[in-house]
Amino acid sequence: xxxxxxxxxxxxxxxxxxxxxxxxxxxxxxxxxxxxxxxxxxxxxxxxxxxxxxxxxxxxxxxxxxxxxxxxxxxxxxxxxxxxxxxxxxxxxxxxxxxxxxxxxxxxxxxxxxxxxxxxxxxxxxxxxx
Amino acid sequence: xxxxxxxxxxxxxxxxxxxxxxxxxxxxxxxxxxxxxxxxxxxxxxxxxxxxxxxxxxxxxxxxxxxxxxxxxxxxxxxxxxxxxxxxxxxxxxxxxxxxxxxxxxxxxxxxxxxxxxxxxxxxxxxxxxx
Numbered sequence: 001x002x003x004x005x006x007x008x009x010x011x012x013x014x015x016x017x018x019x020x021x022x023x024x025x026x027x028x029x030x031x032x033x034x035x036x037x038x039x040x041x042x043x044x045x046x047x048x049x050x051x052x053x054x055x056x057x058x059x060x061x062x063x064x065x066x067x068x069x070x071x072x073x074x075x076x077x078x079x080x081x082x083x084x085x086x087x088x089x090x091x092x093x094x095x096x097x098x099x100x101x102x103x104x105x106x107x108x109x110x111x112x113x114x115x116x117x118x119x120x121x122x123x124x125x126x127x128x129x130x
Numbered sequence: 131x132x133x134x135x136x137x138x139x140x141x142x143x144x145x146x147x148x149x150x151x152x153x154x155x156x157x158x159x160x161x162x163x164x165x166x167x168x169x170x171x172x173x174x175x176x177x178x179x180x181x182x183x184x185x186x187x188x189x190x191x192x193x194x195x196x197x198x199x200x201x202x203x204x205x206x207x208x209x210x211x212x213x214x215x216x217x218x219x220x221x222x223x224x225x226x227x228x229x230x231x232x233x234x235x236x237x238x239x240x241x242x243x244x245x246x247x248x249x250x251x252x253x254x255x256x257x258x259x260x261x
Contacts, residue, residue: 017147025153027157037165046169047234051241053171055170098233101233102229102230104229104230104258106256122172124170124171
């Protein structure tokens with residue numbers, strides 16, 4: 001007579017890892033889908049705003065820290081060198097200014113960028129996504 | 131090469147432990163590199179590329195977080211809501227911040243003006259005020 005209940009497969013020690021791996025896979029998929037990877041910035045706080053177009057990475061990212069240090073694509077740079085690079089590349093500029101920076105110092109940088117001949121400057125702010 | 135030269139290996143399935151090691155490393159990578167805040171871009175219209183305009187732009191002077199004056203540098207400032215009626219939507223508007231205004235206030239001013247329906251906004255040079 002054959003048994004009604006089939007023989008259970010041999011249990012292996014890995015079986016109790018399966019719930020764990022399920023959870024870890026779910027977390028992995030959540031972070032892969034919800035988060036976005038992008039270029040890092042020098043230490044500065046971006047101003048907050050809710051309006052404006054969503055910004056993508058551009059080739060020319062100029063950062064202005066609260067101590068007025070200029071960065072081009074995350075590397076500290078002098079004003080003369082920056083002017084030269086902008087005249088070479090002639091691309092749209094994204095300006096990341098620290099939210100506590102005073103307007104007079106922002107002026108200096110904007111005037112520098114305009115003198116260097118760039119005609120598309122956007123100021124980047126951030127919004128916490130819901 | 132004949133199969134006999136190869137050592138006979140027991141067929142073992144790959145353990146789950148190795149899999150979970152890799153998945154943990156991927157999880158750590160995505161947790162540390164992903165960010166959830168979004169970048170927003172505000173156009174600063176360049177003065178160098180200024181188009182010919184028929185009308186004089188309106189000058190909005192920013193004195194503080196909610197202290198503005200239109201056209202002249204006066205001591206009595208107004209809130210943006212009380213100025214909203216006098217701002218014309220067809221005319222260009224130039225924001226003139228005082229020299230000690232922070233970038234955050236400039237950005238929130240531009241945001242509030244956009245919300246009031248003004249489109250043609252640009253940022254002018256700041257002015258120094260002696261006090």
